[in-house]
Amino acid sequence: MTVKEQGDSVLIYGVEYFKVSQTFDCGQCFRFELKDERTASGIAFGKEITFHQPTDDTLVITPCSIEEYKSVWEHYLGFDCDYSDVREQLLSARPNDMILRKAMETGSGIRILNQQPWEALCSFIISQNNNIPRIKKIIEALCVKCALDSGSDIKSFPGTAQIISLGVEGLRDLRVGFRAPYIYDAAVKFRSGEVDVDSIKNMPLQDAERELCKIKGVGPKVAACALLFGFEKSEAFPIDVWVKRVMGEYYGDLIAPSDFGKYAGLAQQYLFYHRRYIEK
DNA sequence: AGCCAGGACAAGT
C-alpha cells in the first residue's frame, strides 16, 4: 500500500480485502453511518472522520495527515496487518470447510477494527439482549449527554470518570435499562485499575476473559467482543444468537472456536456477517 | 400486538 497526503486528506492506494460498507456495517462498531455504499462517517479516538472508497483499491481519509494516519488510523483499520496471509492461515486451519470459504467470499471486505478498549467494552455491555439500531441510538445519546456536560464541541466517547459522575440513575435516564449498574461497575473497575487494560492485553485469552468477567454484566460473549474488537485478541470468538445458529445449522455443533486457530475471531466475523446476510 | 435483539444472572433442577 502506498500513502500520500493531498489537501486535508490522506490517500491510500493498493487497498485489499477492505470494503468501507462491510467493515463499518457489520456490527463491530456503533458510531459510524454509511453515507452511501462507499462512504462512512463517524467518530473514533475523539476525532470526526470520514472514510471514502472511490474505487475498491483506494481509500480517502478526511480530515487526516500522514502522521495521524500512521499513529491512529493505520492500526485502527487493521491496515498494518497482511490479510492475504491471515486468510491463508484461516484456510489452512480449515482446509475442507466450504461454509467458511463461502463466508470469506461474501464478507471479503471485512476488517476487524482495533477500537479503544474502554469504548469497545462499554459498547458491548450495552449490546446485550439488544438490537443494533437501538445500541447505536443509546451510545449516541450517551455521547451527546457527556459532550454537553463537559462542554465539549466534539462527541467523544465518554471516559470512565464521566460515566461515574453520571451515576446509575443518570445512565438510566439514557434508557440503558438494566444495563445501567453494569456500565457503572465497568467504569469503576476500569478507573481503579482493578481491571487493567495493558495487563489484559498481555494475558492469554482465557485469563483475559476471566479478568473482564469480574465486571458485573460481563459474561463470555461481551468479554469476547471486547477482547476481539478492543484488546487485539484475534483468537477471541464471540458466540451470539447468530453464530450459535451457524454452528448448529452448518456444523451440527461439532466445532469449537479453537478449531479456527489464531484468527478465529475473523472467522467468526465472516460467519456472523454471512449468516445475517442470508437472512435479508 | 407480539416477538426478538451481537446476554448475564440467579434460582431451580
Place this chain on the structure above:
DNA sequence: ACTTGTCATGGC
C-alpha cells in the same frame, strides 16, 4: 453442569 425466568426498552 444444564435449563428457565427475569431484567428494560424499543425496532421491526
